[in-house]
Amino acid sequence: MxxxxxxxxxxxxxxxxxxxxxxxxxxxxxxxxxxxxxxxxxxxxxxxxxxxxxxxxxxxxxxxxxxxxxxxxxxxxxxxxxxxxxxxxxxxxxxxxxxxxxxxxxxxxxxxxxxxxxxxxxxxxxxxxxxxxxxxxxxxxxxxxxxxxxxxxxxxxxxxxxxxxxxxxxxxxxxxxxxxxxxxxxxxxxxxxxxxxxxxxxxxxxxxxxxxxxxxxxxxxxxxxxxxxxxxxxxxxxxxxxxxxxxxxxxxxxxxxxxxxxxxxxxxxxxxxxxxxxxxxxxxxxVPADAPVLVGLVSEGKRAGRAGYEVFRGEERVGEITSGALSPTLQHPIAMAFVSPSAAAEGTAVTIDVRGTRIPATVTALPFYRRKK
The missing domain is CATH 3.30.1360.120 (Probable tRNA modification gtpase trme; domain 1)
Known part of the structure; x- marks a missing residue:
């Protein structure tokens, strides 16, 4: 600190x-x-x-x-x-x-x-x-x-x-x-x-x-x-x-x-x-079966989830964003988040609470970007 x-x-x-x-x-x-x-x-x-x-x-x-x-x-x-x-x-x-x-x-x-x-x-x-x-x-x-x-x-x-x-x-x-x-x-x-x-x-x-x-x-x-x-x-x-x-x-x-x-x-x-x-x-x-795990999240539009924003599946809170931004390279919002293992499978549909509005997002594998060799 x-x-x-x-x-x-x-x-x-x-x-x-x-x-x-x-x-x-x-x-x-x-x-x-x-x-x-x-x-x-x-x-x-x-x-x-x-x-x-x-x-x-x-x-x-x-x-x-x-x-x-x-x-x-x-x-x-x-x-x-x-x-x-x-x-x-x-x-x-x-x-x-x-x-x-x-x-x-x-x-x-x-x-x-x-x-x-x-x-x-x-x-x-x-x-x-x-x-x-x-x-x-x-x-x-x-x-x-x-x-x-x-x-x-x-x-x-x-x-x-x-x-x-x-x-x-x-x-x-x-x-x-x-x-x-x-x-x-x-x-x-x-x-x-x-x-x-x-x-x-x-x-x-x-x-x-x-x-x-x-x-x-x-x-x-x-x-x-x-x-x-x-x-x-x-x-x-x-x-x-x-x-x-x-x-x-x-x-x-x-x-x-x-x-x-x-x-x-x-x-x-x-x-x-x-x-x-x-x-x-x-x-x-x-590791406890319910311990949160790190995943990637992608969504559409321009409103990005930020660190501390909550992640939901349906009405169940399943995690929290640790880092997020509108990707300058990919031109859509991306985030990393710790979520419940039950919501961690690639392709899982979730929502991010962005200042009171639920934004649809999808769990994806990391990284979001790989350079061309």
Whole structure:
């Protein structure tokens, strides 16, 4: 939870965003650009060309030591020790109850070196959990969040933008050979740079981890090189509709301490065959038969259900929307919702209470949108 008494923090790119005319919002305790021009224009740019995002609010932790992989296998739900060097894996940090403390991405940078990226709003909870769980392992956890800025370039021309950007040098692997959820080391203007083919938009793209002092220079270089190709600055509003179309969960909406992975369709993320990990007993227990599960909803017209709106089948309340919007790409309303298993089958007809009006909707499989390969 963000403490309203504490002013939001600024990323190293605050002045850059102001110069570009950004509007700002408090997100996870950080003052972040919500848009620069138009939510729709920024969204469509990412789907058709590329957008550049400041996501420096994310939290980063370096985990090193002889037992770093063994420790992460215990601390997280996945089998992180099996990640090949320079590959990444999506994972979950669970409570003993099986509820989700955070979802995160783990990169393996060496035989005994890992890079853990968590959500900004969960920084303290993740830091506390990792610090507590590392006890007894030959491993160290260092909070490196202050050291890094994070810039994402997302969209079909993302690789072309990076390849056209002067100053990005010494790539350990050509970008054309870098598969999805892989990373490589590089430099930008002499500063160490981690280039990862990851993202949160449903498009091809890259996330660039660089020292905070080099962030403004890298942003300007990317935008200068990419603007003639169609690259535009994009804010959190576009990022949210992009991730919703791609069916990607957002902590505090689809994920929380009250939700176990199977309910959110993330049972596959849990390495249930591991002998021991925090939350194992709870997640291996049978989920109650009436526990709500995450589904997609589609409807016609222009009135979209929003987070907190109720879902009905007939006169029975069967669930609640967690995220919803009028899809800029698909041009009809979409939503994710937790509903009763009895109403979760694909094709089930339901209604959404949109400010007192029942809007017909249909349960559908996630994601709503898949990019063309």
């Amino acid at each position: 963000t403490d309203p008494a504490i002013p939001p923090r600024n990323t190293p790119l605050r002045a850059t965003h102001e110069a570009l005319g950004a509007s700002f919002t408090d997100f996870g305790g950080w003052l972040m650009p919500v848009r620069y021009t138009s939510d729709l224009a920024e969204h469509h740019a990412v789907r058709t060309a590329a957008g550049i995002f400041d996501i420096s609010h994310m939290a980063e932790f370096l985990v090193e030591g002889h037992e770093a992989g063994v420790f992460l296998d215990y601390a997280l739900a996945g089998r992180l020790s099996a990640i090949p060097v320079w590959k990444a894996k999506y994972s979950l940090l669970l409570a003993q109850s099986g509820g989700i403390i955070d979802d995160l991405v783990v990169y393996r940078l060496g035989a005994h070196r890992y890079f853990v990226v968590a959500n900004a709003g969960n920084h303290d909870a993740v830091a506390d959990a990792l610090a507590t769980r590392v006890s007894g392992f030959e491993a160290t956890v260092v909070d490196a969040s202050e050291d890094y800025a994070l810039i994402a370039v997302q969209g079909p021309i993302a690789r072309a933008v990076l390849e056209a950007t002067p100053g990005i040098t010494d790539l350990g692997r050509p970008l054309a050979e870098l598969p999805y959820y892989a990373a490589t080391d590089a430099f930008y203007d002499g500063a160490p740079l981690l280039v990862a083919r990851t993202g949160y938009t449903g498009e091809d793209g890259f996330e660039l981890y660089v020292s905070a002092s080099a962030a403004a220079g890298l942003w300007d270089a990317l935008l200068t090189a990419g603007s003639p190709l169609g690259l535009v600055p994009a804010g959190l509003a576009a990022r949210d509709t992009l991730r919703l179309e791609a069916g990607m969960p957002l902590y505090g909406h689809e994920l929380s301490l009250d939700i176990v992975p199977a309910q959110a369709g993330l049972g596959r993320v849990v390495a249930a065959d591991k002998n021991e990990f925090v939350g194992r007993k709870a997640v291996l227990a049978a």
